[in-house]
Amino acid sequence: MMSEKFERKLEKRLKEETDNMEKQKQETWSRIESELFTGETKKKRTPWVATAVAATLILLIVAASIPDLRQPVVNSVKELFVEEKEQNINIEGQEEETDVQRNADEEWNYVIYVDEDRYRLEEGEGVDRIIPATELGEAYPEVSMMITETEATPGEIESEMTETYPDYSIESEQVTTPQEATELRAVPQGATEWNTPIYRWYVIEGETTYVVKQNYFLEAAEGHGARFDAMLETFEIVEEE
Amino acid sequence: MFDKEGRLLRKAKKGDQRAFKKIYDKYAGYALRTAYAITKNDSDASDVVQETFIKVYRHLDSYDPGREFKPWFYRILLNESRRLLAKRKKREIPAEDELFERAAETSGDTGVREILDELDEHHRTVLTLKYLEGFSEKEIADLLELNVNTVKSRLFKARKKMRERIGGADDE
Structure with missing residues (x-):
């Protein structure tokens, strides 16, 4: 049997001898960043030339990290979110790949990705609304997801929902998807039909509290309901630094 | 600990680059060591880690947040290492800097x-x-x-x- 002492020594020396990774780490990150976030592809390094390239890159990174006092800081935190990405959504049991686009409300500091093939985000006074890109017609109940900033507590918002929908019973639950939030569901009393309106509100608390109100109808739960949830999953409160 | 990592992963999944960089900072050092140990070449190790993190980012949607991230990550890392080794075997020509490293080894402890x-x-x-x-x-x-x-x-x-x-x- 090998002694524990030998194993400890082996571990210690392995760690010591492979410890000088900082430069390589930075250089590798620079290439990952280029490939994933800036659209250019920096491929495999050429030996010998690589060292010079790496040194230049590090110098550039260091230089870029020194603030240029003549320029205002224009790089908003929002720009750290990619402009467009693919999202997998489960629609009626089928996996679907959807392209979603970054939308960022300048006033309220949040980012959400919107499936712009199907929806559009309308910025309004005090509320942003994500609505179907093509109007559904008068036969259908309202389909929308509204995002609004609030100073109310989850309890107060629950009271507001109870008053707004007296024919529904209100259920409250702490959820982690589509967001870490208080979910408020208005559950219809009695018989339901295909067009029975569905109301689902999410209270998302951060430095600022947001209420997201989803409106759709029973038959659209696995369509619009699932798509609203998928978009809401991408919602992110952004604190400017 | 896991909660913090889970939070970072959720943010990265949403496209948050800062969160992804934090995940990179946490795992890159060990990933480079592991990749080096397998490929025996600094440049290849760096390429393996680059491809691994790109795959991780692009496939975060398929990561099950109910499970530990580390084994999922290392599985991708090991696959990438093996893929590179297989490719290198086909080439059968050692990389130039590998020759350099080997030469350096002969002169040192x-x-x-x-x-x-x-x-x-x-x-x-x-x-x-x-x-x-x-x-x-x-x-x-x-x-x-x-x-x-x-x-x-x-x-x-x-x-x-x-x-x-x-x-x-x-x-x-």
């Missing part, structure tokens, strides 16, 4: 890293996962899809070879 290089890939991999990454034998078996006894046997042989090369005096 033989360290653990160099002795590790002399082991075959199977032994290097288990030794690295065990002593650099701190995986248990069971975890290594799961990662490499091997029987635990095979892992134990490879570890035993790898340690034995290391001990022979480092020298008995080191252990005394």
Whole structure:
């Protein structure tokens, strides 16, 4: 049997001898960043030339990290979110790949990705609304997801929902998807039909509290309901630094 | 601890680059060591880690947040390492900087890293996962899809070879 002492020594020396990774780490990150976030592809390094390239890159990174006092800081935190990405959504049991686009409300500091093939985000006074890109017609109940900033507590918002929908019973639950939030569901009393309106509100608390109100109808739960949830999953409160 | 990582992963999944960079900072060092131990080449290790993180980012949607991230990450890393080794075997021409490294080795003291290089890939991999990454034998078996006894046997042989090369005096 090998002694524990030998194993400890082996571990210690392995760690010591492979410890000088900082430069390589930075250089590798620079290439990952280029490939994933800036659209250019920096491929495999050429030996010998690589060292010079790496040194230049590090110098550039260091230089870029020194603030240029003549320029205002224009790089908003929002720009750290990619402009467009693919999202997998489960629609009626089928996996679907959807392209979603970054939308960022300048006033309220949040980012959400919107499936712009199907929806559009309308910025309004005090509320942003994500609505179907093509109007559904008068036969259908309202389909929308509204995002609004609030100073109310989850309890107060629950009271507001109870008053707004007296024919529904209100259920409250702490959820982690589509967001870490208080979910408020208005559950219809009695018989339901295909067009029975569905109301689902999410209270998302951060430095600022947001209420997201989803409106759709029973038959659209696995369509619009699932798509609203998928978009809401991408919602992110952004604190400017 | 896991909650913080889970939060970062959720943010990265939403496209948050800062969160992804934090995940990179946490795992890159060990990933580079592991990739080096397998490929025996700094440049290849860097390429493996680059491809691994790109895959991780692009496939975060398929990661099950109910499970631990580390084994999922290392599985991708090991696959990428093997893919590169297979590609290199086809080339059969050592990279220029590998030749340089080998030349440098002959002029310096033989360290653990160099002795590790002399082991075959199977032994290097288990030794690295065990002593650099701190995986248990069971975890290594799961990662490499091997029987635990095979892992134990490879570890035993790898340690034995290391001990022979480092020298008995080191252990005394």
